[in-house]
Amino acid sequence: MNSYLRKLLFRYTDTSPTAATILMMLEGLESPGSPIPFDHIAFRTYGMEGQGIASLASFLETFGYADAGDELAFPNKKLRARWMRKPGMPRVFLSEIKVEELSEGAQAIIQRYAGAMGALAGAHAGMCSATGMLPWAHPTLHEYEDLAGESEYAAWVLVNGYTLNHMTVAVHRLQGFNRGGIRALNEELKRRGFELNQQGSELKVSPDGGLLQSSTVADSVLFRFADGEEQLVPGTYIEFAERAPLLQFAHVPAAELQEVQRRDGASSRVASTWKTAGLPDAR
Secondary structure, three states: OHHHHHHHHHHHHHHOHHHHHHHHHHHHHOOOOOOOOEEEEEEEEEOOOOOHHHHHHHHHHOOOOEEOOOOEEEHHHOEEEEEEEOOOOOEEEEEEEOHHHOOHHHHHHHHHHHHHHOHHHHHOHHHHHHHOOOOOOOOOHHHHHHHHHHOHHHHHHHHHOOOEEEEEEEHHHOHHHOOOHHHHHHHHHHHOOOOEOOOOOOOEEOOOOOEEEEEEOOOEEEEEOOOOOEEEEEOOEEEEEEEOEOHHHOOOOHHHOOHHHEOOOOOHHHHHHHHHHOOOOOO
């Protein structure tokens, strides 16, 4: 699995200059040789037969990842999601858009591309996630714009496929920000000229106050459409998460806290209320 993550990270930093620069900055603030601690990595998919969460989950299970619990629901976004875990490795957040709940026009566009590939796209989801290869033909600019008008999520998948959507740094495990936490990191990023996502709010706080998140604005990538048009489209971004200690471990010194002693992210109750705190399309 380490080799898969290395491929993901290489592809990610190659196509996201913002993430690459920030990760280099963080490496410079950590002790020499200390790896950047990742909280989770996230993928977006189409919820279709043979594809979606199931296809990537099956791939990850071959590397020892396991489903972490209940399905999460984001009704306003027509999304469902699941967490997967493997001890000692970053969490994986898998989400899919419920294609059947989109308009007939949006469904027709998705079926024309992802549907035409059927289960073949799902079978190659793991490889596509690491290489960034689009598992279906390039759409036209008009189709992309029509889909984006209804769902930013669905349009993102149309031109990015099942590649990595974002990586999330575990700020509570960063030595350089172990006192000021995510708020200090946000201020440092802005001081250095990075643009943070202001959707909902710059700092997203879970209803229980135990999980704090922020992110950069997605980098744009040049995409060549089937009709020959070229246009910048949203690509990947980098996210930051700070998990507070669970109440029963609040007395434990920060340096001694284990990840399992901190606020987790697999509660469907929490997921259903994140929308009031400015949850992005897929975190």
